[in-house]
Amino acid sequence: MGSPRCNNRFVVALLVLLIFASVNSSASAFTHQKKVQMRDKVRKMFYHAYDNYMAHAFPHDELKPLTKTFTDSLSELGNLNLEYLPQNYNGSALSLIESLSSLIVLGNFTEFERGVMWLSENLTFDVDARVNLFECNIRVLGGLISAHILASENKSLFTNSSYEERLLHLAQDLGRRFLPAFETPTGLPYAWINLKHGVIENETTETSTSGCGSLILEMGALSRLTGDSRFERAALRALRKLWSMRSSLNLLGTTLNVLTGEWIEYSSGIGAGVDSFYEYLMKAYILFGSDEFWDMFHLAYLAVQKYFRHGPWYHEADMRSGKATYWQLTSLQAFWPGLQTLVGDVSAANLSHREFFYVWKKYGVLPERYLLEHATLHPTEKYYPLRPEFAESTYYLYQATKDPWYLEVGESIISSLNDHTKVDGGFASVRDVSTMKHEDHQHSFFLSETCKYLYLLYDDSFLAGRNFVFTTEGHPLPVRSLWHERLPVTYNPSNWTSSFKDDTKATRVSALESQVCPETIYGSKVESACHVPDLQVNHRCTSDAGCGIDSTNCRKRTCSAAGYCGLWRFVH
Numbered sequence: 001m002g003s004p005r006c007n008n009r010f011v012v013a014l015l016v017l018l019i020f021a022s023v024n025s026s027a028s029a030f031t032h033q034k035k036v037q038m039r040d041k042v043r044k045m046f047y048h049a050y051d052n053y054m055a056h057a058f059p060h061d062e063l064k065p066l067t068k069t070f071t072d073s074l075s076e077l078g079n080l081n082l083e084y085l086p087q088n089y090n091g092s093a094l095s096l097i098e099s100l101s102s103l104i105v106l107g108n109f110t111e112f113e114r115g116v117m118w119l120s121e122n123l124t125f126d127v128d129a130r131v132n133l134f135e136c137n138i139r140v141l142g143g144l145i146s147a148h149i150l151a152s153e154n155k156s157l158f159t160n161s162s163y164e165e166r167l168l169h170l171a172q173d174l175g176r177r178f179l180p181a182f183e184t185p186t187g188l189p190y191a192w193i194n195l196k197h198g199v200i201e202n203e204t205t206e207t208s209t210s211g212c213g214s215l216i217l218e219m220g221a222l223s224r225l226t227g228d229s230r231f232e233r234a235a236l237r238a239l240r241k242l243w244s245m246r247s248s249l250n251l252l253g254t255t256l257n258v259l260t261g262e263w264i265e266y267s268s269g270i271g272a273g274v275d276s277f278y279e280y281l282m283k284a285y286i287l288f289g290s291d292e293f294w295d296m297f298h299l300a301y302l303a304v305q306k307y308f309r310h311g312p313w314y315h316e317a318d319m320r321s322g323k324a325t326y327w328q329l330t331s332l333q334a335f336w337p338g339l340q341t342l343v344g345d346v347s348a349a350n351l352s353h354r355e356f357f358y359v360w361k362k363y364g365v366l367p368e369r370y371l372l373e374h375a376t377l378h379p380t381e382k383y384y385p386l387r388p389e390f391a392e393s394t395y396y397l398y399q400a401t402k403d404p405w406y407l408e409v410g411e412s413i414i415s416s417l418n419d420h421t422k423v424d425g426g427f428a429s430v431r432d433v434s435t436m437k438h439e440d441h442q443h444s445f446f447l448s449e450t451c452k453y454l455y456l457l458y459d460d461s462f463l464a465g466r467n468f469v470f471t472t473e474g475h476p477l478p479v480r481s482l483w484h485e486r487l488p489v490t491y492n493p494s495n496w497t498s499s500f501k502d503d504t505k506a507t508r509v510s511a512l513e514s515q516v517c518p519e520t521i522y523g524s525k526v527e528s529a530c531h532v533p534d535l536q537v538n539h540r541c542t543s544d545a546g547c548g549i550d551s552t553n554c555r556k557r558t559c560s561a562a563g564y565c566g567l568w569r570f571v572h
């Protein structure tokens with residue numbers, strides 16, 4: 001399938017646009033010195049959170065910063081009713097695992113080595129604990145795999161010991177413990193798995209769209225690294241099954257039954273229960289290069305724009321009728337502008353990002369739910385658990401545009417976090433944004449994501465010369481040309497393992513650090529600067545001419561029947 005080459009006219013147009021943007025914007029607002037200052041502020045935040053965890057909670061899972069004690073929360077994540085809690089579980093050093101890739105981003109190689117050595121000697125997954133497959137995948141498996149790649153990339157990183165694939169052994173052991181969850185008639189995994197005993201008797205058959213649709217990055221990477229194809233196959237089969245359950249409008253619901261493959265909750269949006277499904281389709285395409293992910297993503301993205309979008313906001317809708325159901329902004333949705341930036345829809349991303357920032361400023365942090373029709377807080381979900389999504393989108397938009405305004409947004413986030421969530425024993429979640437009352441919990445994603453994205457906003461030297469995809473938990477996975485082999489449509493596991501062994505020759509292929517232009521995979525390098533944003537600020541269009549070029553594959557975008565720009569080759 002040939003793709004049109006990058007059109008030079010558009011490259012020039014983009015470059016002019018970027019130069020214009022940087023000249024035009026308040027260049028004086030953010031000096032180099034100020035950037036260093038902000039970077040050091042974030043560094044301090046990370047260490048305040050990390051050192052308190054290590055002092056008061058390690059090797060348990062997470063820190064309780066108010067009482068300076070711990071919680072073994074891996075078994076509680078996603079477990080709202082706190083069912084089947086383990087009797088004899090002392091944690092898995094969750095926050096340390098989540099910190100490893102951040103330590104590398106911050107350049108703390110000795111602490112990284114210490115952490116890796118501790119884990120390889122002391123961590124075991126042979127524990128009688130029932131965990132959420134999705135949470136354990138993104139936090140633990142993702143943390144280990146990312147740290148493994150970072151450790152094996154730098155041969156001089158370990159000073160006292162040799163690395164010897166220590167984290168990969170742990171990751172592989174964990175991945176094997178996930179596999180029984182996928183043994184269902186549909187291939188859709190159970191939401192819960194006991195790490196020692198597998199799926200427990202009478203386990204709930206209900207799971208979420210993100211629970212079975214966002215496993216492919218970690219499990220795919222694990223297969224590529226180990227040569228054991230079972231992980232990728234299981235995740236891919238689940239993803240394909242999930243996609244086959246979409247409605248005729250290309251919408252999915254939020255919850256489903258893993259045994260029957262039937263929907264339970266038909267309403268969905270881009271927030272809780274679904275968010276990372278969209279994210280992983282796009283990121284899997286970037287990481288693995290298979291058109292299959294791209295095709296799914298674009299149909300899904302078109303449906304989101306058509307049925308959920310209302311100006312810069314996104315509401316929820318019924319997958320069967322497309323009718324709006326809930327008009328709510330949720331703090332998890334704030335990742336969407338970041339994803340749109342990756343796709344190349346920078347102006348649409350910018351527009352939504354502004355709205356999230358408006359709500360952030362209104363309350364000092366982002367409330368979990370905000371009622372759009374009444375412009376007020378949701379009566380019960382008023383909390384802010386140190387979530388990273390808004391900082392994440394700010395980071396992507398800054399990478400894409402270098403507009404210093406995003407650095408000011410970052411500064412505002414950093415002040416809010418220090419003013420409202422910093423306590424003597426770490427950083428505390430906010431229980432109620434209208435009172436700023438605290439909750440005794442420092443979530444591990446504060447270390448893996450919130451601090452990392454804020455740091456990268458002011459110092460992205462970690463990214464220099466390399467392309468990374470960040471998992472939904474903020475763990476970087478390098479984009480490697482060898483992982484870009486096309487996957488056969490029906491998976492044939494016996495024939496690809498050895499060729500996917502470690503390849504450290506990652507090539508820099510993109511103008512946007514976090515992107516890759518697929519044209520480069522099989523031939524020579526092509527900068528993906530061929531992205532041209534929509535001419536229409538509101539992302540609506542009346543003809544193809546207003547739609548620009550897509551950054552991820554240099555294809556010319558068209559105007560859909562619904563009046564939105566995209567790569568709608570199925571529509572036209």
Ligand SMILES: *[C@@H]1O[C@H](CO)[C@@H](O)[C@H](O)[C@H]1NC(C)=O
Pocket residue numbers: 088089090
């Ligand atoms: C957990 O800690 C308790 C108390 O220190 C100890 O008795 C128990 O054996 C530990 N359990 C495991 C699985 O390590």
Ligand SMILES: *[C@@H]1O[C@H](CO)[C@@H](O)[C@H](O)[C@H]1NC(C)=O
Pocket residue numbers: 047050051107108109110111
């Ligand atoms: C690395 O982290 C440890 C633990 O917080 C700290 O003591 C040390 O100073 C850090 N090293 C660097 C280079 O930042």
Ligand SMILES: *[C@@H]1O[C@H](CO)[C@@H](O)[C@H](O)[C@H]1NC(C)=O
Pocket residue numbers: 109110111113114159160
């Ligand atoms: C390496 O060994 C030295 C001397 O034993 C010790 O002081 C240092 O903390 C060790 N570094 C790490 C990362 O374990």
Ligand SMILES: *[C@@H]1O[C@H](CO)[C@@H](O)[C@H](O)[C@H]1NC(C)=O
Pocket residue numbers: 117118119121122
């Ligand atoms: C493993 O844990 C033990 C007990 O806490 C500790 O003494 C030892 O140093 C740990 N191993 C490593 C490599 O840190």
Ligand SMILES: *[C@@H]1O[C@H](CO)[C@@H](O)[C@H](O)[C@H]1NC(C)=O
Pocket residue numbers: 109154155156157158159
């Ligand atoms: C590799 O690790 C060493 C520390 O042992 C560090 O000085 C160096 O900067 C690292 N290289 C990269 C590319 O991160």
Ligand SMILES: *[C@@H]1O[C@H](CO)[C@@H](O)[C@H](O)[C@H]1NC(C)=O
Pocket residue numbers: 201202
């Ligand atoms: C599972 O459900 C069956 C039927 O309701 C019940 O008889 C059995 O005791 C349950 N098993 C467990 C471990 O709860």
Ligand SMILES: *[C@@H]1O[C@H](CO)[C@@H](O)[C@H](O)[C@H]1NC(C)=O
Pocket residue numbers: 346347350351354401403
């Ligand atoms: C983002 O939107 C604002 C207006 O709200 C505009 O001033 C700015 O130039 C836009 N930035 C980009 C990169 O589109």
Ligand SMILES: *[C@@H]1O[C@H](CO)[C@@H](O)[C@H](O)[C@H]1NC(C)=O
Pocket residue numbers: 494495
């Ligand atoms: C693997 O597949 C390629 C083409 O897809 C084929 O040429 C090759 O013979 C196969 N190798 C094995 C060991 O089956």
